[in-house]
Amino acid sequence: MGQVLCDTGSGRPVKVKAYLNLMRAPAALTVLGDTAVGAIWAGRPLTGRRLALPLASALLYWSGMVLNDWADRERDAIERPERPIPSGEVSAGTAISFAAALTAAGLATATAAGGRHGLAAAGRITLCVAAYDLVAKDTAAGPLVMSGCRFLDVMLGAGPNYRRALVPASVIGGHTTAITVLSRSEVTGSERSLPAVVGGMAASVAASAMVSTPGFRAAPAAAVYAWSFGPGLWKAWQQPSATVLRSAVRSGIASMIAVQAMLAARAPRTMLTLCGLAIGLRLKVSAPQPTEVT
Template sequence: MRARDAAELVRLPAALTAPGDSLAGAAAAGWPYGRRSWAAPAASVCLYLAGMALNDFADCDLDARERPERPIPSGRVDAFEALGLATALTGAGLGLAAVAGGRRALRVAVPLAGTVWAYDLWAQRTAAGPAFMAAARGLDVLLGAGGHASAAAVPALAMATHTAGVTTLSRGEVHGAPRAAALAAVAGTATAAGLATLGALRAARGPAAGGAAAAGRLRRLAGRARAAAPAGGGVVAAVVYARSVGRPQLAAVRAVGDARAARGATGAGVRGGIGLQAALAAGAGAPAVAAALSALGPLARLASRKVSPT
């Protein structure tokens, strides 16, 4: 298997959308893995790439009819090579999760891997497909939370909602998307942006209440001032996300049945997940992480010109 063919098989540019899930969860939960926090996003990337390779293995017959240029139907990659790669990447992802948080992390990573395999081998061909994909993204956020599911509930729900909309629309990439699918994607983007905004505002109120109990009005005001910056950054990033993803989705609403419009909106949605992750991280008080994630967006767009992310 040549490197170029492997990159196309796993849709390598799309893997840039994976690390931000667990980073957003970790920021919301207060970085529960400490110095081992790096291993959670690495696990996310491995499990994401495994899902992409497994998807092409499962879809090789369909791709032979609809996308004969893909690596397996074109003969550049053997189907069982793809299956072996998916298996190896799944094992690597679970191993890295264990490095990050031991049993705590594996309690999420194992169901996450199971959801990925169930989606590719069965659910993607059914009406349950978007729900399974959304569940995988939500679990990926919780992977970074280290067992503090309640702390990361809002970012997990935001990523799941975004993913459900994008997955629903992606079903029209070949033959065009019906209006209902495009509208569902728009609604998912709006809801995810709203959840990111809500999370930022809730995080801003938290320090204020603690400050009041501890040291009175002066400390309360200082807590609000410190919280205002991440809250504002989170809100602004949520607006930027909604605009970058929502505009091509609205174009798909207007161009009902146009496969090209559906593909464009799907690609924007896949890459736009990075913007949502940045908004969630900013709202949780991790501006450096948010800035690093924001930098991945242009890189993903550039890489997408070489290898398709969808």
Template sequence: MTGRAQHLRAWAELLRLPALFTVPGDALAGASAVGLRPGRGTFLAIGSSLCLYEAGMALNDWADRAEDAVDRPHRPLPSGRIRPAAALAAAGGLTAAGLALATRAGRPAALAAGALAATVWGYDLGLKKTPAGPVAMAAARGLDVLLGAAATSGRLHRTALPAATTLAAHTLAVTAVSRNETRGGDVKAPLGALAATLALTRITGRAPRLPAGRRVAAAPG
């Protein structure tokens, strides 16, 4: 393998490229929640989400580089395959790209993307190892759905809140389960989050749809 190929492989490992396939569904769920077909704004939201997700991946390894040097020395940063400064610069550049794409979908989408970016950076730089970590992770997934809804419709829709909240509650449950498994611990938190997910799913299923005549047309573009 050539040096360039090895370098590209290191970046693919840092950014966890296979996980990108999990991202577009959030924006598509947001479009569905407001009763609109995916359009130009939806695809801008997907691009924004992908950039912000990858920014989080790069920032995560930059923030954990000292810990990884002890526990995961094979990772791209502690192994020296990627410089920490390059990873941090990538996180900044990807965040800027994500915000720029969302801005092209309109101000409401830009506001949602800004909140999502702040959550991603807050999680990686301080919240991840605190009790607020799972909540921040859950908020990020919910905001991703709202980004898709806002970019598709050109508005911040209350009708997207049940779907966003349900996904956030599910993410909270999964994150809490993962955290408790590593500590061998208490099942109360994941069970509580799971109960919230089920309750919110039921509420979402009963939520009234916008009348056909009042559905917001997709933003021109």
């Protein structure tokens, strides 16, 4: 039997698995490379205390996922009743408290790892995430606000030398915009034009990443990116149904790591590590169980 916790909002025991599902725990793998890329471009390696910056990034990501489910609890009761809050596995009150605890842990970790610069960067991420989940998600500005969250995550790794990391942060933000635009139709389906537009955005992301890296050092990661995201977009263009679009979104989320790998080509070992992680996650999300981001 799985471990259980007490949901103080309902008094019922809840399996730890419900909390992991609420956090979308595996999806945090896609943010770990943000800080690594920022650090590489800023010339500030993730050594010593700064090694904890990816953990801070993951904690803030998880807090955003929980807040997202809390904000969407009424919609999910209709569209995704199996999610932890509408299914009754986790109460709304417990979920918002959990999100606050994860946020506090992320801010504390960022401060310990990056000092006042880390706290400032993590604070900006927190505000941007809250703005997306609570205000901007269903507006025209939604994809850009989500893009801003990932842009700021790269800045967390860059620290005070953030200007040097503006290019990779923008590229990662561009890929995030593409996924967010695509995800808006993962419940209803779309016209074929949507996957075509997103495909163009993905091509621009890859080209920008390649151009920003001298020589062809990013080529292996670019190949992983094409393999990871391309087939899903092609299928979505052929049949833009809700089911196929959800699969393409999952592929897009996994391919974020390949984008990070392209941008980490200045540090070959980091690039290859991220490529391996991208391949592994892409194979995982090909399974029937979804790894959601929105």
